[in-house]
Amino acid sequence: MERKYEFSWDLLGDIEEGRPHMGNTTRVEVYRLMQFTFRDIIEKHVGWEKTNEIFYDAGQLAGKEFYFHMLEKTDDLNQFINQLQDVLKELGMGILRIEEADMEKGELTLTMSEDLDCSGLPETGYEICTYDEGFISALLESFAGIPFIVKEIDCWCTGDRTCRFSAKAKNEGNQSEK
Amino acid sequence: MISDEARLLLDYLEVQLYDVKTKQDIPTSLANDVGFLQLDKTMKIIRAAVVELGNGNLSYQINGKGYVLGSLKSLQASLRNLTWKTKAIAAGDFSQSVHCLGDFSDSFNSMTKKLEISIHEIKEIQEHFEMIFDTIPDMTIISNIEDGTVSAYNQAFLETMKFTKEELENKTILITDYCNDLDEHARFIERLMKDSFIKNAEINFHGKSDQIITGLVSSRIIKIKGVPHTLSVIRDITELKVIEKKLRESEELHRLLADNAADVIWTMGLDGKFTYISPSVEKLRGYTVAEVLAQSPEEVLCPSSLIHLQKGLENASQLIQNNLPFKVFRGELEQPCKNGTTVWTEATVSGIYSEDGSFIGMLGVTRDISDRKIMEDEIVRLSVTDKLTQSYNRLKLDETMEEQIQLAKIATVPFSILILDIDHFKRVNDNYGHQVGDQVLVELVAILQNHVRSDDVVGRWGGEEFLIILPNTGLEGSVGLAEKLLSLVGANIFTRAGRVTISIGVAAYQGDLSQESIVSRADSALYLAKKNGRNRVEYLK
Known part of the structure; x- marks a missing residue:
């Protein structure tokens, strides 16, 4: 398949150079405008389920690149979480918190408050943060070196006040869950 | 006024909100109302979740949707995150902080900071203690009073007991295994329990090679996790004891020689007072040792000889003050005897120095030269x-x-x-x-x-x-x-x-x-x- 926009960090461009007056920030609405128009058109083309897959995968790619370019490598879970919390907060992406973490079992419960994707959205009755799911799974995989399946269990869109994610290390037994 | 149905509904809701027990049937008129049943279900979930959270059960699974439940979940998420952070802090990660719980966040973060400082200080103190503990030149051990298990020992312990670090690693060391006399050890512990502190008790024990080691033990009772232990510093005085014994024997030998010598052996300070004089002085001058020790220089020497002593003491003092070596003096002195006569003696006086080279006093040997004097006079006369x-x-x-x-x-x-x-x-x-x-x-x-x-x-x-x-x-x-x-x-x-x-x-x-x-x-x-x-x-x- 011919590729024209295979992702690389360089595609984000030199923002300082390119936006000397506007700077590198924009409003959340703009981000959501782009995401939900994407979601709308893609859904029309490939359906709801496939769209979720695409967003999950896109989130994974973003998470992987994000880890590589924005975080410093560490083997310590606390240090990793601290860094991630700081960067996510600094970039206005959300407030990450850990509820439970058992790395031996490969199980984590995380929450993302004031989430960039969904906080303040109208209740739709179903979880919408599939991009976040992929994003978080790639971050955990990059940190731990093993793949993770991340599932949103509570979402603003289902009436909750914070997005809650359940992450489980992927093994042969649960590979089919994705 | 409200209708009977509304009254039943109100009663039902009051029970749900105020009572401990909720055995109250749904009003019959609403029993099949889907909307009310959904509301009733959510209300019961909220009630159950609040009760569980109120009881501290943070892992309670809150199912259901809606603004109130979402807020409860958010509160639960915050508390669970707090739990996680607290565990992380307990594990030593003081980088954790809380930001979403209002005033509590400040208090929590302040507590964490203080805890970090305290732990840091404790660690520093511990490091200092361990450093001091390990570098104390004397053997230092901490042992359980109850069973004698040694829980800590320093380098000096290994060196004195002739163990390597590897030999004792992961092994249970019992202090009683190295005591020569278990009764003595028991008495020591008994005394320690009574007085809490023992200073410089002499105890014999042995190391790896079974060679007897004599130690001067100072112990204090300390508590580790509530269990009484002894912190003991043991000075190895084995060599000191040997030297002391040799010194004692040597001193006895020298005293024996001095006491039995025909010559009078004595030591004197720079003040001209005898500090020791051998018993042979009695034979020479008729005075007992006690009498001579109490005598002034004027009573010890005749006037013409006293001048020599005074001049000699003066010279010696000057030499010592200037850190110069004591010059050996040899001269003839006339001394008064108890019977009123005098006796001519020849004295040889040298300086006594300690190991570090400091002057201690003078050592003299006085010999009766009466016969020689007579002979010399005779020679002079004959000449x-x-x-x-x-x-x-x-x-x-x-x-x-x-x-x-x-x-x-x-x-x-x-x-x-x-x-x-x-x-x-x-x-x-x-x-x-x-x-x-x-x-x-x-x-x-x-x-x-x-x-x-x-x-x-x-x-x-x-x-x-x-x-x-x-x-x-x-x-x-x-x-x-x-x-x-x-x-x-x-x-x-x-x-x-x-x-x-x-x-x-x-x-x-x-x-x-x-x-x-x-x-x-x-x-x-x-x-x-x-x-x-x-x-x-x-x-x-």
């Missing part, structure tokens, strides 16, 4: 005595005359000499033999010595010639004495020889520069006496 007559010899006469000349020159004190010769002495020898002649000489000397002053010097000048030196005597006095002697000799009946006469030449000092000059004048006077008929006194003016 100036004529063997036959026991009067002074020519050597003594020469010395005395020289002294008188010098004295006369300086102090213009007059002196005179008599030279006398036995008349016709050859006849005595020829007629009676030399033995009789010798006897005449001896008897003549006796007459002369018995009739001169104590400071007059009578000596044999040669053959039958005698010379008498009369200090502080002018010509007139000396002529008078000569006449007297002439008369006495003439009146004496010599053994076997009978009557013997003498001739005397007198000369008084006249500013003579040498003895030859005065002797020559006396000789000339003697010649004149011989010439004028013998048995007479002549002098030259």
